Amino acid sequence: MTVRLDYTNAYLTAVTGIVRQVTSVDDRPALMLDQSCFYPTSGGQPHDTGKLAGQRVIDVRVDDDGHVLHMLDALPASLEPGTTVTGEIDWPRRYDHMQQHSGQHLLSAVFADRLGAETVSVHFGQEISAVELDTPRLTSEEIAQAEQAVNERIWENRPIRVYMVSDAEAAELPLRRAPAVTGQIRIVEIEQLDYSACGGTHVRRTGEIGLVKLVGVENIRGRVRVSFFCGRRALNDYVRKSRLAAEIGALFSTDAEEAPALITRLQGENKQLQRDLAAAGERLAAQEAAALYAQAPRINTASGTESGTEGSTEGGSVKMVAHLLDSTPPAGLTALARQLQALPGVVALLAGVYQEKVTAIFARSDDVTLDAGALLRRSLQEFGGGGGGRPDFAQGGGVAADDAAALIAFAREQAEKELSQP
Template sequence: MLKERVYYADPYCKLFTAQIIKAAQDAEGNHYVVLDNTAFYPTGGGQPHDTGTLNGIQVLNVEEVEDEIRHTLAESLGSATEVEGAIDWKRRFDHMQQHAGQHILSAAFVELFGYPTVSFHLGKEIVSIDLNMEDVSPEQLDTVEKLANDIILENRLIEIKWITEDELHHYPLRKQLAVTDEIRLVIIPDFDYNGCGGTHPSTTGQVSVLKILSTEKHRGKVRVHFVCGGRVLQQLQRKNQVLAETSRLLSAPDDGVAVAVQKLLETNHSLEKSLSDTQEALLAFEAQALLKQQENGVVKALFTDRTVQQLQKLARLLVTESDEVIVLLVAESDNRLQFVAARGASVETSMKQVASATLPLINGKGGGNDAFVQGGGERLVSAEELLTVMEDSCDEN
């Protein structure tokens, strides 16, 4: 029976002895054993498996497969028929804190706003629940977090009850159950009644504290990220280190970091605008210089490490300044060639024929219209050869 499993009968059990009833290898060749009973919790219900050792050999995974709990090991136990198991208690208790905290948080959302939890994930650093809602306000989050921590501070009992389906009507369950036999309820009296197969501490006080970190929209629902117990201290330490380093870099006190960052952003925005204005002015000067070098109504130029966006801007400036020129620009970088071809308003030559002649040479892709085309591809020819082909294609008109 489920309730006789050690991890259910005594979730605080750290050491145990059991008999090996099966030793085998899975399809990937990993050694595993099945025991007559176990304190190792198998992955399930949003909670990860326990880790630890059997006869000193590392337990890598625990999962229930075909009604048997398989303990995947780092190596074979050899001819052993009995094992001494040791649970990684730090990991187990962390999972107990997070899972109980999830029950409290989910119940608080229902209690205050009627928002049900539809999924739960216990990650290595962050825990999350998905609420069947499209949005949750910051004020609601604050209210829920306060209620959850009040319940934790009250150090209420967390009761475990095994009941039958016929007894379900005696309990105001938070959500409908998916099982109908060996039903296990986790109960925080007068607050939460929930069917659950995970491990939990015996009182809410052992959760210690709960902190909501952030929310995000996920597939039409709200995902709430939070941590409990020791993970709150980990998050606080990490954020304090980041704040201290940021404070040092900005030469600002901790409580002045936000103001310093705002000033830095404003300065950065001003510099970006100044740089953009300068680049535009340089392009205008460059356009004038290129126009003076035109030959037979064609402005052509080669560049290194120019983006296609920069080529486009320069070409548009050139055809704006003179409606009688054809502009042919090529840029090379690493193993790539890019080009732009444009014509002034008084020119009839279609730039599409430039693209048609050019793209096959570089296994490229591009697009545009009769007045303006651009493209890019592999450097299968030199930039000079590509520019020559572009110019020759204009003469074919």
């Protein structure tokens, strides 16, 4: 088995070792040394990276026999067992993991001691870490208290010691959980506060954790998952959020503290404006409908309509409103179609182009015999679009803006043909 220098000194950044084996793991060249300070993924803590024998170390694993395997991005030339090599770990990455891991021990101790919430699993991610607590829920006050308490323990700057004990000695310690190993057991102690069986790398004193910020609480599977940042990650989060608060404040030309009240006020104003706009839109649609109706030609029809009949004994007539509207949103088009539909003896064939998109609405008055839904489907299909609706009101789109005028002309021709047939 590999001598684990990281077990006795988490601050050792470089190693000189003798190559014991040159092998491969997952098609990657891998080196096994007599000793190493590279931490292999285990106990939830992610592996170190760095350089070994001039190559990049991309993964570090430990096998069941305690051999540490350093996976490299490429195999150095002529490397044989017995060769002495040197390596160096990526210290910022390792120190970050130490801050997260020691912070987690302290956080788990605080949750257990103050709230009786034991940690059942731990996750150290690239961005965020989390503990899953054996409790159905925690109030926001309890979360806030735990955050205060854990940071007070940090300021106490308690020593964190790592030592080995026998099974019998371990049985005498107030361990958080029964150790997963037997024989010699590695204990990480936060002085008189927490005793955990752990193989991870830890900072020397709680002060080095720097800061613990709880950033998320989720209820899952009847437990509570708390996400947190420690050390530099907590600082980076603070920097990010300060910048965000400043940006929000600048958008409203105020302090960030004033922004929530301002946003609430603006939301209320926005709702009122929308109501006013809708009312104005209705009035505009009524005027437009009246103007279009007045300009529209009267088309003779084979069958009479209740109000379109003018001096004809057999046939009747309708007002044919076939119109293309520029920069009219679909809601405006709908309002206009509804207004026209409410007038007697009207066929309304409308298309609007809004933000490059075409909306077509075909509608007719109750007293006109024409299937507007069928006409709309047929017309849009002709130009590669689609839509549908009832015989008196139908809507669709999907045709090119350049084809909108032709679409209306086509639909009008079809409608006139249909209406003239007895």
